Amino acid sequence: MSAGRSARRIAAIGARLGLAAAALMMTAPLALAVPSAPDWAFPPLGVKPPSGPARTITVPGSRVQRPEAALHSMVAAVDWFPTAHPAPPSLVLKGEGKAWACGYCHLPDGQGRPENAALAGLPKAYILTQLRAFADGVRRSPQTRDGASSGAAALMIQEAQAAPQGEWDALAAYFSRRPFVSRVKVVETDVIPSVKPQVYIYVAQQGPSAPLGERLIEIPVSTEDFEARDPHASFIAYVPKGAVAAGARLADSGGPAGQPCQACHGAGLKGALGPPLAGRSPSYILRQLLAFRAGTRANPEAAPMRVVAANLTNVQMIDLAAYAATLRP
Ligand code: HEC
Numbered sequence: 001m002s003a004g005r006s007a008r009r010i011a012a013i014g015a016r017l018g019l020a021a022a023a024l025m026m027t028a029p030l031a032l033a034v035p036s037a038p039d040w041a042f043p044p045l046g047v048k049p050p051s052g053p054a055r056t057i058t059v060p061g062s063r064v065q066r067p068e069a070a071l072h073s074m075v076a077a078v079d080w081f082p083t084a085h086p087a088p089p090s091l092v093l094k095g096e097g098k099a100w101a102c103g104y105c106h107l108p109d110g111q112g113r114p115e116n117a118a119l120a121g122l123p124k125a126y127i128l129t130q131l132r133a134f135a136d137g138v139r140r141s142p143q144t145r146d147g148a149s150s151g152a153a154a155l156m157i158q159e160a161q162a163a164p165q166g167e168w169d170a171l172a173a174y175f176s177r178r179p180f181v182s183r184v185k186v187v188e189t190d191v192i193p194s195v196k197p198q199v200y201i202y203v204a205q206q207g208p209s210a211p212l213g214e215r216l217i218e219i220p221v222s223t224e225d226f227e228a229r230d231p232h233a234s235f236i237a238y239v240p241k242g243a244v245a246a247g248a249r250l251a252d253s254g255g256p257a258g259q260p261c262q263a264c265h266g267a268g269l270k271g272a273l274g275p276p277l278a279g280r281s282p283s284y285i286l287r288q289l290l291a292f293r294a295g296t297r298a299n300p301e302a303a304p305m306r307v308v309a310a311n312l313t314n315v316q317m318i319d320l321a322a323y324a325a326t327l328r329p
Pocket residue numbers: 091099100101102103104105106115116117118119122126127128130131140141152153155156159163171172275287
């Protein structure tokens with residue numbers, strides 16, 4: 001039996017046995033010819049935006065004013081809306097030893113940004129599992145273009161190794177209780193504005209529009225709001241025409257593995273055994289599907305997902321990510 005066929009058979013057995021089969025799936029041989037993770041899905045560091053003359057800034061609706069330079073400190077997160085959430089554990093806003101402030105990347109209320117992840121509304125146990133997986137080096141990026149220890153995900157590995165384990169529980173509890181708000185609009189199109197990579201995300205730039213092709217490109221609506229780390233900044237995800245409907249069909253049928261996404265991620269993909277996906281950044285979701293397929297999310301809890309993703313094509317992953325992003329959290 002070919003590896004692909006036997007993986008499918010084990011997936012089918014898994015579906016019949018339900019989740020008790022997770023352990024069985026772990027040893028399932030995955031498909032042999034795994035397509036590589038496409039470079040465009042992992043925007044590189046690119047060119048950092050130039051810092052202009054020193055100025056004081058704020059964001060719409062905030063009473064806080066800060067020198068722009070404060071936005072660049074990884075050990076002191078700017079909190080534009082301090083009364084919009086309860087007092088967080090100190091590591092959210094302030095670095096400690098070699099650990100950076102979680103809120104610098106994920107924002108103080110955990111809404112996250114497309115180049116990292118929203119933590120708001122994730123189950124506490126899931127957050128703890130992921131911190132463990134990063135710290136153990138078993139959750140890595142499938143993209144090694146710039147070397148194994150580069151890319152945004154490598155920063156999270158460093159962070160999980162540096163963050164004191166005694167604080168994980170309080171951090172996970174805090175982020176899991178923050179309500180997640182979706183701020184992405186999915187747009188089906190053939191052409192997109194000119195974009196450039198800027199610190200692990202694409203932003204619009206002056207220039208001729210370009211064909212989208214078989215890609216998913218997510219950019220901030222306003223680069224300025226995004227650079228100000230405004231938690232209300234919104235995003236547009238450009239996806240190929242027909243992607244959302246194709247993704248809906250795939251989610252319902254379960255794709256090649258025949259396991260509907262809703263079976264584990266719940267109705268409307270609002271979260272059940274698997275974490276919530278509804279309304280989350282589709283470029284993030286896509287990178288995770290690529291990681292499961294490549295086997296670089298290798299913690300034991302990820303075993304069912306590796307079976308689900310094993311035989312998905314890049315285009316199917318784009319469709320699924322596009323569909324999930326259109327759902328209400
Ligand atoms: C320097 C930026 C940075 C900092 C600081 C940071 N993270 Fe992350 N985090 C990331 C990136 C990037 C990812 C996405 C990794 C990937 O794509 O696999 C991530 C992902 C995660 C995830 C996985 C979310 C999911 O849906 O699976 C968790 C949980 C997490 N971070 C928790 C934390 C906590 C808690 C802190 C503070 C102790 C923290 N992070 C600090 C960049 C950061």
